[in-house]
Amino acid sequence: MGPETEDGHTTGCFGGFKLRFSRKSLATRTLSTSRSGLAPSKPSEKMLAPSQHFDFGVPSGWGLSAEQSSLDSFLPPYTTQMNASRTNGVVDSMAGKTINSVLDELEPELYQLSMDIHDHPEIAFQERYARDTLTAFMRRHKFNVTSGYLGLETAWRAEYSYGNGGKVIGINSEMDALERIGHACGHNLIAASGCGIAVALKAALETHDIPGRIILLGTPAEEGGGGKIILLQRGAYDDMDFCLMSHPGPGPLYSFDIGATTAVQTFEVEYLGKGAHAGAAPWEGINALDAAFLAYSSLSVLRQQMQPTHRSHGIVQGRDWISNVIPDNARLRWQVRAPTYDEMSILAQRVRKCFEAAALATGCSVSIDEEPPYQDLKNNPILARIFGQIVQTQYGQNVTTNGSAASTDFGNVSYYLPALHPLYTIPTEPHGGNHTPAFTKASATKEAHAASMIATRGLALTALCVLQDDALFLEMKASSVAFRSVS
Ligand SMILES: [Zn+2]
Ligand SMILES: [Zn+2]
Numbered sequence: 131m132g133p134e135t136e137d138g139h140t141t142g143c144f145g146g147f148k149l150r151f152s153r154k155s156l157a158t159r160t161l162s163t164s165r166s167g168l169a170p171s172k173p174s175e176k177m178l179a180p181s182q183h184f185d186f187g188v189p190s191g192w193g194l195s196a197e198q199s200s201l202d203s204f205l206p207p208y209t210t211q212m213n214a215s216r217t218n219g220v221v222d223s224m225a226g227k228t229i230n231s232v233l234d235e236l237e238p239e240l241y242q243l244s245m246d247i248h249d250h251p252e253i254a255f256q257e258r259y260a261r262d263t264l265t266a267f268m269r270r271h272k273f274n275v276t277s278g279y280l281g282l283e284t285a286w287r288a289e290y291s292y293g294n295g296g297k298v299i300g301i302n303s304e305m306d307a308l309e310r311i312g313h314a315c316g317h318n319l320i321a322a323s324g325c326g327i328a329v330a331l332k333a334a335l336e337t338h339d340i341p342g343r344i345i346l347l348g349t350p351a352e353e354g355g356g357g358k359i360i361l362l363q364r365g366a367y368d369d370m371d372f373c374l375m376s377h378p379g380p381g382p383l384y385s386f387d388i389g390a391t392t393a394v395q396t397f398e399v400e401y402l403g404k405g406a407h408a409g410a411a412p413w414e415g416i417n418a419l420d421a422a423f424l425a426y427s428s429l430s431v432l433r434q435q436m437q438p439t440h441r442s443h444g445i446v447q448g449r450d451w452i453s454n455v456i457p458d459n460a461r462l463r464w465q466v467r468a469p470t471y472d473e474m475s476i477l478a479q480r481v482r483k484c485f486e487a488a489a490l491a492t493g494c495s496v497s498i499d500e501e502p503p504y505q506d507l508k509n510n511p512i513l514a515r516i517f518g519q520i521v522q523t524q525y526g527q528n529v530t531t532n533g534s535a536a537s538t539d540f541g542n543v544s545y546y547l548p549a550l551h552p553l554y555t556i557p558t559e560p561h562g563g564n565h566t567p568a569f570t571k572a573s574a575t576k577e578a579h580a581a582s583m584i585a586t587r588g589l590a591l592t593a594l595c596v597l598q599d600d601a602l603f604l605e606m607k608a609s610s611v612a613f614r615s616v617s
Pocket of ligand 1: 315
């Protein structure tokens with residue numbers, strides 16, 4: 131990708147964290163409107179103010195409500211009802227204690243690792259410092275490391291095997307930052323957490339004679355470029371039985387969410403026209419900027435006819451624009467999101483027509499490139515339940531399944547194998563969620579690191595649970611097949 135493409139760095143990820151949607155809230159709102167009868171002729175100030183019952187875009191983040199804090203009432207009915215003692219047992223087991231004591235010891239080192247990555251932000255496919263720092267850490271902990279993996283210079287793989295056979299645990303460490311605003315999505319925390327999970331599990335395997343294999347992938351370009359999708363297509367996930375990672379966001383502290391994220395399609399649209407003197411002979415020009423603005427206007431109009439759970443957003447860019455020359459080029463980097471891949475695909479077709487119509491109206495030529503879509507996230511219900519129970523009962527966390535209007539390339543991974551990607555909250559200032567400078571600051575705090583460590587412990591213990599319980603392992607595999615058939 132060229133620099134202009136990378137400029138529009140919001141392909142996936144958690145920029146939309148605050149714009150979490152809630153179908154329940156929508157239903158409530160619709161009902162109360164119909165009860166109140168006709169709307170007053172003039173909107174009052176009060177009506178224009180955000181309603182407490184209107185749950186889209188809750189500024190405090192996920193806006194968890196008390197009624198949604200019970201894990202049991204949210205998981206789908208086909209989910210196995212698991213006795214909490216099954217997960218408590220793993221925490222209190224010798225191997226569980228090993229995981230926790232290793233992470234106690236490792237915690238300061240993981241904080242340094244996270245801060246080091248935070249202090250050296252690198253954008254998509256340029257994560258060389260992060261790659262070298264993280265792979266050096268994994269080598270020190272006696273993992274077999276491949277630096278530069280499957281044709282991606284900044285991807286890497288760290289592997290450890292103990293005994294014969296056993297199950298294969300996959301883990302992901304994201305590394306990329308955002309142009310200009312650095313680690314505004316907290317991938318430094320994710321990177322260190324992945325290393326912590328892998329090292330703690332290694333200790334559990336070798337100390338307690340548990341056969342198994344651990345594969346930690348350093349995955350580039352989540353914010354744009356879909357590094358995990360490329361790795362998936364090239365077989366990086368083929369030998370894993372399941373895959374784990376976590377992600378920070380804003381919201382009430384001590385909270386985890388194990389709901390879905392949205393599917394997203396990114397377009398790169400280029401209009402080409404003809405330059406001319408804007409004063410002397412504008413009729414000789416074909417205005418590519420006009421095409422971009424017409425497209426933008428059509429897209430803005432379309433927004434009113436979209437579902438509230440859908441998103442459409444982007445930017446306009448151009449080369450060598452001067453006010454007294456008719457612009458001969460203009461680009462749109464545009465993205466659409468929806469809760470499911472199918473819904474998103476329909477929206478993408480409608481958006482495409484807006485691009486084409488603008489070319490027709492202005493006489494410009496247009497090229498429309500579609501990047502590989504990020505699918506919605508399908509957390510495996512068994513993994514989600516184990517993890518939820520562990521962090522709820524052992525670490526006193528609130529666990530919900532509200533989901534997020536953001537997106538991740540891990541969604542594609544979750545369609546391919548059992549996967550878990552819990553979201554956890556870190557302290558940040560009001561309206562300072564992901565993809566803001568405030569979140570860059572928040573991602574470097576000790577409090578954020580402490581929250582990340584709970585995610586790290588919870589994920590390592592979840593993996594241990596599945597490693598040691600064959601019945602659970604089979605249930606996990608079976609519950610993932612249902613998702614695959616959906617895709
Ligand atoms: Zn992110
Ligand atoms: Zn992000």
